[in-house]
Amino acid sequence: MDLLDPLRRAAAMVPAHAGSEAGVTVADALDYLDHRELEIALGLVIELGETFDAGTTFWTLLAASAAEMNLPRAETWCRWRAAETRHGIIRAELQLLSPDRPGARRVAVPGAGVLRPLWNIGLVMPEGHPDLRIARIWVERTPELPAGGSGPIRLAPLGPQGWRHLKPGDRITMHEQAPPAGIATITQASFPA
Known part of the structure; x- marks a missing residue:
């Protein structure tokens, strides 16, 4: 699996106007992706996921990326958030x-x-x-x-x-x-x- 693909697909779902409390935007996440700083990019996209109504697909893509990077807590969190989008x-x-x-x-x-x-x-x-x-x-x-x-x-x-x-x-x-x-x-x- 190419880690960049699900991360880029999830990042593409983030609205351009979305920004975290720290001022992080999707452009920042994409910059880290371009430099293959995948763990940082994943963290930023996860953070941005809290700023808009991210759907199940968004969180599932991030969970798959976290699993491939062997980041079990991040994977579990993304699966948790995917379940919250379905159940509340x-x-x-x-x-x-x-x-x-x-x-x-x-x-x-x-x-x-x-x-x-x-x-x-x-x-x-x-x-x-x-x-x-x-x-x-x-x-x-x-x-x-x-x-x-x-x-x-x-x-x-x-x-x-x-x-x-x-x-x-x-x-x-x-x-x-x-x-x-x-x-x-x-x-x-x-x-x-």
Whole structure:
């Protein structure tokens, strides 16, 4: 596979007027591509993907490029973003409970979508107990969230259709045992029509 091809195809999807907060444009990414600085170009195109309504094809092309460059975190992120374009984006501020509390985590939450805890999202089973749902966690801006810590996360539900009632400000609880392990406050919940 020629790494330049999927990167160039993804870069061609970026609107000319798109620019990151740091002032990066698609022209910058193309300049790095022309000089075969592929990892830098990939990072810039990924960054630009957050500035417009990038579709599944865009993220899939970038995931393929990252896989060919042996950049597993970038590949996983691009696959994550492709899934978000299909199913929606759920972001939250997660506060893990203190490690000395029952049910709380005693180790950090890995950042790249590995952990799949249960979540109480406010749904109730016919028998009256909470209808817990599974969602993977992506920790934003850091490789992991320390035990007892807090930070921004993204959620990828196993069954996204059951999460559409959530809105910013809603509080949901994370469970790995019967007592909660953390409490998340929804900051963004947007779903495709």
